[in-house]
Amino acid sequence: MKLSEIQRKCASKIHVNVTIDCCYKEKKIVKEKMVGNHKEEFGLLWDYAHELGPKTPKLSIKMVIQRLTVDSLPHFKRYYVCFDALRKG
Template sequence: MCFKDKLVNSKVIAKKYVGQWRANPDWNFARLSQQLRTETSMDASLWQYYCDKNVARDMILGSVKEQYSKLWEYSAELRMMNPRSLVIMKCSEEAIGENPRFERLYICMAVLKEGWKEGYMPILVLDSCFIKGYHIGQLLTAIEVDLNNQMYIVVYALVEFECKETWFWILELLAADLELNNSHWIMWITD
């Protein structure tokens, strides 16, 4: 016979089974429920399973807030490991100070920039896709076609949403980064 206990919440279950989720991220509700019943005579609902899994994921990977607090470190590491790369992070102006709020991130790796200058066809494809999850936004990319008809990303940026302002911000940085003084000879393709 199984029973419910209000003291056994998501944190308790996540702490007990975090090793299971670390070893097998696809560990499902049926297995958790069965293990809970045999080990503790407790029962968990499907909703509690999702809460438990989210708490365990945060224990394994760190919370979203912790990850965003490391963006400055990630940007600095990219700059250090890839000299001449351009990494720009923009935070909301009203929150600058103790807790800046992430708004946009622009990345152009030096190696890809050099590839663009060495052997490119004058074609740039601008594309975007939605990002779902904790940080809802869009990923904007500039993709280049080389002389072997291979495509690779020259620039990518994370933005809050796609609008004229964000595209203008990215295209301005892209033009400066790739030294596109006169872009009339480049074929631009958009979705």
């Protein structure tokens, strides 16, 4: 969303006039929070897989990650879960 659009929506929806600088700072904060949420949710995928594994018989869980280098943090690529009941139809 462009800064001018944020400014216009603040004026029309909540009747507050804000500066472009204020919109820039808030947009930056929102982006940082969104990135943080992705990191937390990525960590929860591992917990979810470990929690389901021993409790569910004949469960297939595959999680594919990608690393740009050996030392880099993993990037999520895909997550696959198949329960035995789905296999049987």
